Amino acid sequence: MLIVANWKAYVENLEKAERLVAVSKKLLRTTEHRIVLAPPAPLLGAFAMKNTSRIAYAAQDVSATTGGAETGETTAQIYAASGATYAIIGHSERRAAGDTDAIVAEKLAHAIAADLTPILCIGERERDRDGRYLAFIREEITAAFTPLTSKERSRAIIAYEPLWAIGKTAESAIGSSDLAEMVLYIRKVLSELLPGKNASHALVLYGGSVEPGNIRDLARATGIDGFLIGHASVDDVMFAALTKELS
């Protein structure tokens, strides 16, 4: 399993970040799962640049620009030079702040060009009985993938994060049968966009209200390859419990 801890803007100082990194290092001594930490940019630099552990680091976003006179921007290349090897792209919180499908596609291309493994976030705002949310998911993947070559598309990890489940507690998360259905659907869409067997090899993660109380159910028989975890990933006790639940 790939466990990605999206710290969002929850971790505000070095001391807390150090505690969370130490917990991950300890967990990696006893688990085969892969842990990727996504701290805010300055904290990422502090840890990823001198990283000698099995922890990998992800940017929470990358700039839509490629550098130059762009005050306040952090490009994919800068993240890569800071030690990041993954980048979260198109998170719903960035989309809510103005990232359109076109901007997401651009950021995805920049991440790949900088040799970062992109974690493309997709997810519907709400579900409806007519299945319009499925068309929405298809459109989000297609819009992001269309400008890319087949080889580039094959590098992306998909994170399914339904907006209605983000930031809540386990009771509000998706059920395992609905998740299994969605993973199948995402793979079907990928099979139309990726060459050969690449769709079955693509990693699909789930994010949204993942907690120790539901992670085991969500991992079992759903076809999911890992999790993108928000609030529960910045509580050291909860994060350790989450990882242990998967063992």
Ligand code: 13P
């Ligand atoms: P929560 O785990 O807090 O619901 O957040 C999910 C998410 O947005 C991870 O990227």
